[in-house]
Amino acid sequence: MAKSTINIALIGQKFMGKAHSNAWLKVAKFFDLPVEPIMHTVVGRNKEELKTFAARWGWQNHSTDWKKVISDPAIDLVDIGTPNNLHETIALAALKAGKAVACEKPLANTFQAAKNMVTAAKKSHKPTFVWFNYRRVPALALARQIINEGRLGKIYHVRAQYLQDWGGPETPLVWRFNKKLAGSGAHGDLNAHIVDIARFLTNQEITEVSGMAETFIKERPLPENPKKKGKSTVDDAVLFLARFTGGAIGSFEATRVATGNKNGNQIEINGEKGSLYFNFEQMNELMFYDASLPQHLQGWTNILATSPGSHPYFYAWWPDAHIIGYEHTFVNMAADICKMLGGKKPEVPMPDFEDALKTQQVLDAALLSAAKKTWIKVNSIK
Numbered sequence: 001m002a003k004s005t006i007n008i009a010l011i012g013q014k015f016m017g018k019a020h021s022n023a024w025l026k027v028a029k030f031f032d033l034p035v036e037p038i039m040h041t042v043v044g045r046n047k048e049e050l051k052t053f054a055a056r057w058g059w060q061n062h063s064t065d066w067k068k069v070i071s072d073p074a075i076d077l078v079d080i081g082t083p084n085n086l087h088e089t090i091a092l093a094a095l096k097a098g099k100a101v102a103c104e105k106p107l108a109n110t111f112q113a114a115k116n117m118v119t120a121a122k123k124s125h126k127p128t129f130v131w132f133n134y135r136r137v138p139a140l141a142l143a144r145q146i147i148n149e150g151r152l153g154k155i156y157h158v159r160a161q162y163l164q165d166w167g168g169p170e171t172p173l174v175w176r177f178n179k180k181l182a183g184s185g186a187h188g189d190l191n192a193h194i195v196d197i198a199r200f201l202t203n204q205e206i207t208e209v210s211g212m213a214e215t216f217i218k219e220r221p222l223p224e225n226p227k228k229k230g231k232s233t234v235d236d237a238v239l240f241l242a243r244f245t246g247g248a249i250g251s252f253e254a255t256r257v258a259t260g261n262k263n264g265n266q267i268e269i270n271g272e273k274g275s276l277y278f279n280f281e282q283m284n285e286l287m288f289y290d291a292s293l294p295q296h297l298q299g300w301t302n303i304l305a306t307s308p309g310s311h312p313y314f315y316a317w318w319p320d321a322h323i324i325g326y327e328h329t330f331v332n333m334a335a336d337i338c339k340m341l342g343g344k345k346p347e348v349p350m351p352d353f354e355d356a357l358k359t360q361q362v363l364d365a366a367l368l369s370a371a372k373k374t375w376i377k378v379n380s381i382k
Contacts, residue, residue: 003033003034003035003036004035004036004342005035005036005037005038005076006035006036006037006038006076006077006338006341007038007040007074007075007076007077008024008037008038008039008040008041008075008076008077008078008079009040009041009042009043009069009070009072009075009077009078009079009099010024010039010041010042010043010059010079010081011043011066011069011078011079011080011081011082011086011090012043012044012080012081012082012104013042013043013044013046013049013050013053013081014044014081016081016104016131017042017044017053017057017081018057019081019133019326019327019330020079020081020131020330020334021039021042021053021057021058021059022057022327022330022331023327023330023331023333023334024037024039024058024079024334025039025057025058026331027331027334027335027338028338030316030317030331030335031316031331031335031338033335033338033339033342034338034339034341034342034343034344035338035341035342037334037338038060039057039058039059039060040059040060040061040074040075041059041060041061041062041063041069041072041075042054042057042059042061042062042063043062043063043064043065043066043069044062044064045064046064047064050062050063050064066090067093070090070093070094070097070099071097075099076099076100076341077099077100077101077102077337077341078090078091078094078099078100078101078102079101079102080094080101080102080103080104081104081131082104083175083181083182084104084106084108084109084181084182084183084188085109085180085181085182085183087103087104087107087108087109087113087117088108088109088113088114088116088117091103091117091120091121091128091353092116092117092120095117095120095121095123095124095126095128096120096124098124098126099126100126100127100128100129100341101121101126101127101128101129101353102128102129102130102131102337103117103128103129103130103131103353103356104130104131105130105131105132105192105193105196105356105359106183106188106189106192106356106359106360106363107130107353107356107357107359107360108183108360109182109183109184109188110183110360110364111357111360111361111363111364111381111382114353114356114357114360115357117353117357118353118354118357121352121353121354122354127340127341127352128352128353129333129337129340129350129351129352130351130352130353130355130356131330131333132192132193132196132197132200132351132356132359133329133330133332133333134193134196134197134265134280134329135196135197135200135333135348135349135351136313136329136330136332136333136336136347136348137278137280137283137329138284138305138306138311138312138313138314138324139278139283139284139285139286139303139305139311140197140200140201140278140286141311141312141313141347141348142286142303142305142311142312143201143269143276143278143286144200144201144348145312146276146288147201147202147203147269147271147276148203150273151273151274151288151290151292152269152270152271152272152273152274152275152276153271153272153273153274154246154247154271154272155202155204155244155246155247155248155269155270155271156248156249156270156271156272157248157249157250157268157269157270158198158202158242158244158248158249158250158251158267158268158269159250159251159266159267159268159269159270160194160195160197160198160250160251160252160253160266160267160268161194161252161253161254161264161265161266161267162186162190162191162193162194162253162254162255162264162265162266163253163254163255163258163261163264163266164186164190164255164256164258164261164262164263164264165256165257165258165259165260165261165262166256166262167185167186167217167236167256167257168217168257168259169217169220170221171217171220171221172220172221172222172223172226173219173220173221173222173223173229173230173232174223176189176234177220177232177233177234178233178234179233179234180233182234183234184234184235184238184363184367185215185232185234185235185236185238185256186234186235186236186237186238186254186255186256187213187234187235187238187254187363187366187367188363189254189256190254190255190256190265191238191240191252191254191363191366192359192360192363193265194252194254194265194267195252195359195362195363196351196356196359197265197267198250198252198267199358199359200348200349200351201267201269201276202244202246202248202269203246204244204245204246204248205244205245205358205378206242206243206244206245206250206362206378207242207243207244207245207377207378207379208242208243208375208376208377208378209240209241209242209243209362209365209366209369209375209376209378210240210241210369210374210375210376211238211239211240211241211366211367211369211370211376212238212239212240212370212373213235213237213238213239213367213370213371214235214236214237214238215232215234215235215236216236216237216257217232217236217257218231218232219231219232220232236255236256236257237253237254237255237256237257237258238252238253238254238255238366238367238370239251239252239253239254240252240366240369240370242362252366262281263280263281264279264280264281265279265280265281266278266279266280272291273290273291273292274288274289274290274291274292275288275289275291276288276289277300283324283325283326284304284305284306284323284324285302285303285304285305286302286303286305287300287301287302287303288300288301288303289301304321306318306320306321306322306323306324307320308320312347312348313328313332313335313347316332316335332347335347336348336350337350361378361379361381362378364381365377365378365380365381368381
């Protein structure tokens with residue numbers, strides 16, 4: 001019997017447009033899905049670039065009018081991969097049109113905008129998904145499994161860093177350095193990921209934060225005229241301390257000026273019985289310390305999380321130790337979206353708008369704390 005189909009409209013054709021397109025193009029080739037995803041229409045601003053993009057990545061149609069595409073009865077799922085300032089507007093319109101919505105992170109520029117999206121999602125009764133793709137790294141999904149099995153015991157410390165170096169003084173004043181478009185800098189771009197990862201792994205919420213933010217590079221070259229400069233209106237780095245509902249304490253650090261660090265998305269979790277450490281630059285590996293072993297056997301174990309019979313998601317990919325890369329996390333995410341749209345359970349919990357709102361609340365609390373130079377209760381952000 002033929003599978004039911006899901007017609008997808010992708011809004012955005014740049015970096016995330018490529019990542020999402022590759023996922024939709026490959027997902028049914030590796031995963032046995034309850035529904036068949038159809039790459040129906042891609043939307044972008046540049047008509048000529050868009051035509052080439054659609055042909056290259058397998059989209060059946062292309063358009064520069066996202067409102068018209070969203071209102072098309074043929075579309076079932078709207079996938080938002082635009083700059084952050086457009087997330088709310090497009091999501092609200094898509095939900096009003098009765099579509100399921102998948103949205104890039106962070107959910108929105110502000111907690112209030114994200115809250116509006118949650119309200120609209122509840123009213124529409126349509127499923128929503130947020131592309132926190134690092135949840136679908138097999139090693140991190142395994143880390144959650146290890147914690148859920150009680151192998152770390154009570155969690156004491158969470159240390160999370162997301163370090164990049166591409167935002168040096170020579171980097172042009174692209175949209176990511178414009179607060180109106182991006183909402184924040186490294187904070188919304190990178191801290192959003194590690195806050196979500198910490199919540200995902202520990203099953204705890206962050207209750208209180210104390211942060212600091214810094215913009216080191218006040219002006220940047222204009223993309224259209226590098227000899228002139230414009231003002232950067234976002235942070236280059238944000239650090240904050242945190243308390244968790246289960247009694248753990250944490251530290252979070254995000255920066256795009258950590259020279260020598262390319263994509264250092266790292267988290268270490270210390271518990272009474274053991275510890276875990278992950279660094280995305282070695283994304284197929286998970287470090288585990290088992291303190292319950294006899295002392296002479298204790299030491300960090302490097303788990304190569306690439307076994308199809310033992311590790312999450314790898315049943316769809318390659319034989320043992322045939323590693324995967326960044327793009328596969330999006331394919332894994334697309335697979336879970338299709339599973340849920342087909343009435344099945346995802347491999348690991350899927351963040352919807354309401355879940356992502358909790359991460360947005362932490363992000364806003366951290367920036368408020370940095371501005372006021374004091375501890376802020378997360379639930380005070382309304």
